[in-house]
Amino acid sequence: MRTRNSRQKGFTLIEIAIVLVIIGLLLGGVLKGQELITGAKVKALASDLKNMMVYINAYQDRFRSIPGDDLTAATHLTGATNATTPGAAANRGNGLITGNWDPTVAAQTDESYLFWQHVRLANLATGNSTVGAADYPPVNALGGRMGITSTTPVTGQTGTFFACANNITGDMANxxxxxVDGAAQGAQGSLRVRANTAAAAAAAVAAPVATTLYTICLST
Incomplete structure (x- = not known):
């Protein structure tokens, strides 16, 4: 009896092996799921940036003007505000979007701020079209701001329009x-990485740190 009871205690090597296999499968499933979620977020971020360019083209095809820079927006969009960028009148209706990519409520007459009202009223983008509303500023796939401008946001970056998103980790930026560009090269290509600041322009970051937050900008 004592011999039989002692043999019944503990797990056999086969049982332990089965448990380890099950644990391995569970861990593999969790890691695969996390990778799928990360991949979806990366694609969503890229789409956020590219869609802003799509909005410009679609709006221009329909109204022969650039959203935000539209001098007659109120005539074809109910409730819209015509481009009234502070400063020289030559900046209005010139085919460019003036103002920082992430304008504050205080700068709500900037073309980069009115851009979102125009594309939303034109049913090209979703969101609150009420200028100055708390939920008016657009949010990217990671919860940060996103926006567009013709004012160069990254030193040395060239283009007519720059679509940006902030609060992006270095890993996600890469x-x-x-x-977008086929390589993680934050200081080259059409997509540039810069410090996560509100400055109008900042130097590009060639090697983003994985856990540090950055702003990414796509040019066209």
Missing amino acids: RVDIL
Whole structure:
């Protein structure tokens, strides 16, 4: 009896192996799920940036003007505000979007701020079209701001329009860069990485740190 009871205690090697296999499968499933979620976020971020360019083209095809820079927006969009960028009148209706990419409520007459009202009223983008509303500023796939401008946001970056998103980790910035430009090269290509500041322009970051937050900008 004592011999039989002692043999019944503990697990056999086969049982332990089965448990380890099950644990391995569970961990693999969790890691695969996390990778799928990360991949979806990367694609969503890239789409956020590219869609702003799509909005410009679609709006221009329909109204022969650039959203935000539209001098007669109120005539074809109910409730819209015509371009009234502070400063020289030559900046209005000139085919460019003036103002920082992430304008504050205090700068709500900037073309980069009115851009979102125009594309939303034109049913090209979703969101609150009430200028100055708390939920008016657009949010990117990671919860940060996104916006567009013709004012160069990254030193040395060239283009007519720059679509930006902030609060992006270095790891995600590299992943988006690879998706857009084919390589993680934050200081080269059409997508640039810069410090996560509100400055109008900042130097590009060639090697983003994985856990540090950055702003990414796509030019066209």
